[in-house]
Amino acid sequence: MNWNLLSISDLSREEIDSILVTARKDFLELSRRDIKKVPTLRGRTIIDLFFEKSTRTSTSFELAGKRLSADVINVKADSSAVGKGESLKDTVLTLNAYRPDILVVRHPHVGAPAFMARYTQAHVVNAGDGKGEHPTQCLLDIFSLKQTYGELDGLKVAIVGDILHSRVARSNIAGFRKMGMQVRLIAPPALLPRGVESLGAEVSHTLDDLKKVDVIYLLRMQKERHEGANYLPSLREYISHYCVGRRHVRPDQRVLHPGPINRGVEIESELADADGNMILQQVEAGLAVRMAVLYRIIIDNAATAGSEVRNIQAVG
Numbered sequence: 554m555n556w557n558l559l560s561i562s563d564l565s566r567e568e569i570d571s572i573l574v575t576a577r578k579d580f581l582e583l584s585r586r587d588i589k590k591v592p593t594l595r596g597r598t599i600i601d602l603f604f605e606k607s608t609r610t611s612t613s614f615e616l617a618g619k620r621l622s623a624d625v626i627n628v629k630a631d632s633s634a635v636g637k638g639e640s641l642k643d644t645v646l647t648l649n650a651y652r653p654d655i656l657v658v659r660h661p662h663v664g665a666p667a668f669m670a671r672y673t674q675a676h677v678v679n680a681g682d683g684k685g686e687h688p689t690q691c692l693l694d695i696f697s698l699k700q701t702y703g704e705l706d707g708l709k710v711a712i713v714g715d716i717l718h719s720r721v722a723r724s725n726i727a728g729f730r731k732m733g734m735q736v737r738l739i740a741p742p743a744l745l746p747r748g749v750e751s752l753g754a755e756v757s758h759t760l761d762d763l764k765k766v767d768v769i770y771l772l773r774m775q776k777e778r779h780e781g782a783n784y785l786p787s788l789r790e791y792i793s794h795y796c797v798g799r800r801h802v803r804p805d806q807r808v809l810h811p812g813p814i815n816r817g818v819e820i821e822s823e824l825a826d827a828d829g830n831m832i833l834q835q836v837e838a839g840l841a842v843r844m845a846v847l848y849r850i851i852i853d854n855a856a857t858a859g860s861e862v863r864n865i866q867a868v869g
Contacts, residue, residue, distance in 0.1 A: 559667050559670065560688055560724070566731050575845040576696055584837070590622055594847065594851055597851060598625075598626070598651070601628065603628070608812070610690070611680075616840055623654075623847070641669065642668075645669040646672055648675075649672060649673040653675045654676065655676045656677045658679060665683075678846065685723065686720050686723050686724045687724050690724060691725050692728070692842045693842040694729075694770070694838075696838045697809065697835050697838045707735065708735070708767050710769075712737070713740065714739075714744070714773065715740065715773065717784070718779070737756070738755070739756075739757050739763070760794070769797065771809070773815045774791065792818055796818060796821060806829070808830040810825075
């Protein structure tokens with residue numbers, strides 16, 4: 554594995570498979586044990602640096618580090634020196650002086666984690682950079698699909714919603730195709746990136762095409778990234794054409810959503826609560842996969858450096 558995880562493109566299909574095997578074999582069942590910690594990263598330091606609001610990603614990375622017995626420090630933008638005008642470069646130089654092993658970074662600007670990686674010896678994990686990428690979300694989505702379908706080659710997935718502003722969509726298009734899946738994008742023309750066809754996905758503008766896929770992946774409207782632009786005549790019109798409900802979904806189809814959910818906008822409440830969706834399965838997968846990512850970054854690179862690799866074993 555590479556020293557940093559900045560993009561899903563940093564990983565080969567074989568490396569993705571290897572991470573997911575580690576998540577499944579070593580960490581998925583850990584949350585269901587009475588004792589939920591392993592000593593694998595004892596003595597290591599992980600700093601979670603979040604410049605944007607987050608529930609699922611920040612919580613799962615914090616729990617992942619702690620359940621691996623690492624020392625985890627959480628830094629939020631509103632409580633950091635950035636609020637006093639400190640530059641991103643000076644922030645990472647300051648944190649690097651503490652000699653952390655891993656920096657987990659979420660930032661509103663595309664490329665910020667890659668920029669930070671230039672000024673630290675720590676391994677950097679991109680936890681979402683603006684509308685750039687979100688590689689660990691892609692990994693947990695692939696993991697969830699493998700748990701449900703097994704073989705992914707030829708699986709047909711529709712990604713529906715605000716594709717233009719979605720870092721999840723960018724990572725998932727690349728990651729899903731790398732795993733042999735066929736990707737269709739469904740959105741109004743104004744919410745699709747220019748030249749989107751070059752990404753290798755089919756494009757359509759109607760929910761009628763949901764009948765052509767096995768998996769429906771819904772995205773929320775990211776109004777905070779619209780920067781005052783009017784991409785649609787009205788939210789009501791978007792809802793009337795692109796809000797997915799149970800009537801759109803066959804019993805054999807599965808529904809995913811990275812969260813947070815906006816009920817009544819991209820997904821009807823009844824579908825959000827239906828047994829056929831995989832939304833909470835994704836949340837559970839996120840913890841196991843992020844534990845596997847942190848573990849593999851440290852252990853794989855320690856092995857490369859000739860260090861002794863310690864076996865995973867439950868505490869107590």
